Amino acid sequence: MSERRVVVTGLGATTPLGGTIAETWEAILAGKSGAKPLPQDMLDRYELPVHFACTIAQDPLEVLSKVQVRRMDPSAQYAVIASLAAMEDAGSPELDPDRLGVAIGTGIGGVWTLLDQWDNLRDKGVRRVFPLAVPMLMPNTSAGNVSLLLGARAGAHTTVSACASGAESMGTAYDMIRGGRADVVVAGGTECATHPICFAGFSQMQALSTRNDDPAGASRPYDTGRDGFVMGEGAAVMVLEEYEHAKARGARIYAEFASIGMSADAHHITAPEPEGAGASRAMREAVERAGLQDSDIVHINAHATSTPVGDVAEANAIRRAFGAAADGMPVSATKSMTGHLLGAAGALEGLLTVLAVHHRTAPAAINIDDFDSAIDLDVIRGEHRTLPDGDIAALNNSFGFGGHNVALVIKSV
């Protein structure tokens, strides 16, 4: 039996830039920021040092019923919205439920539910704790709800690797299809960690930008003025499908999901290994497993969160992985517009990498006014970059606290 190939046949998302992936892509090409002010009562109550975030553009009630919203954590609501959209985008195919899988990653899971229900317990007593508290707060709540709604029975999985979760889930899906456990897998990431505790925790570690006088300019990867990431939320999902299966049903194929590379730093619980040894191993593994040469990679969607240390460490890792060949890999830093969707980030950037390959357009970052000379990369700013004709491939990096490194390779078809 020849090797099973995996292709992308559907995309869906709800993001800080739009209620669909099409709106999100359009906003990215228009160079818009998804930053919005945080609710005033939250700021007053907790005196948070950060006054903004890239919260989602859509009210979940535009898509879901009141009862669905009540019975799902926001992270699961986002995952369901993105998954339904992705399946619709894939042509709403009739599928064998036993061959349809789900893999939805998250960094933190149902943190709003956990803390809302803790508030109820502490302030009103045990009988006011919602009976669905546990199934709403568990990290696999999104995978479970998506599986339930789609009737997907080949397996429903949750990867948890902080900000690499969304990318790693696609690796799970890829392995399911390659290994013959499923023909189609709905894969991606979701996050709703815009709870005050998360702002407080990230602030206390000096990880968040405090550019309160200019929220739209706060996420500025590779700029010398960068001072931390901007919290984002949302979900992004791809329909991954075995190539022959997709061809047989006449599906539109955006791109091939060519491989995934993964590694762990074993260096520090939050700080990236400064020379990028671990991250570069993930990138090399991804390219080699895809059977590609370095020169085939014509674009990188970088993790690029806009932290002073992280952006340089990733740039070093890319150079370490590809040497002079990195000159031919123009880099997009889309978090400059979307903010950092944590456990959904790798998934959203995976989708954006697919679209870059599909449309042969790599988007420019915004907010790079003074490019950091410590970054030895061809970072796209100003004009979007047109990618070459013919067979091309692109890489998407995602890294997470805990030392997780994930690199995806997307190939044109």
Next chain:
Amino acid sequence: MADQQEILSGLAEIVNEETGLDPADVQMDKSFTDDLDIDSLSMMTIVVNAEEKFGVRIPDDEVKNLTTVGDAVTFIQSNQG
């Protein structure tokens, strides 16, 4: 003190909020499980919301006796207070 009709319509609102069922379908003779398809987790939420709304305590042991909407209305009416 709420009368029977007020309790029924208040309960119908609670059921609607929890399950999305049309309040008009919440009638005295309807069984929570067989007619309205309400599972035990939803029932728990409905009970707690009813306790708050009508100022009654509905013990867990009592909940299993509340088969129909009418059973619940009668229990609430006779235990208000």
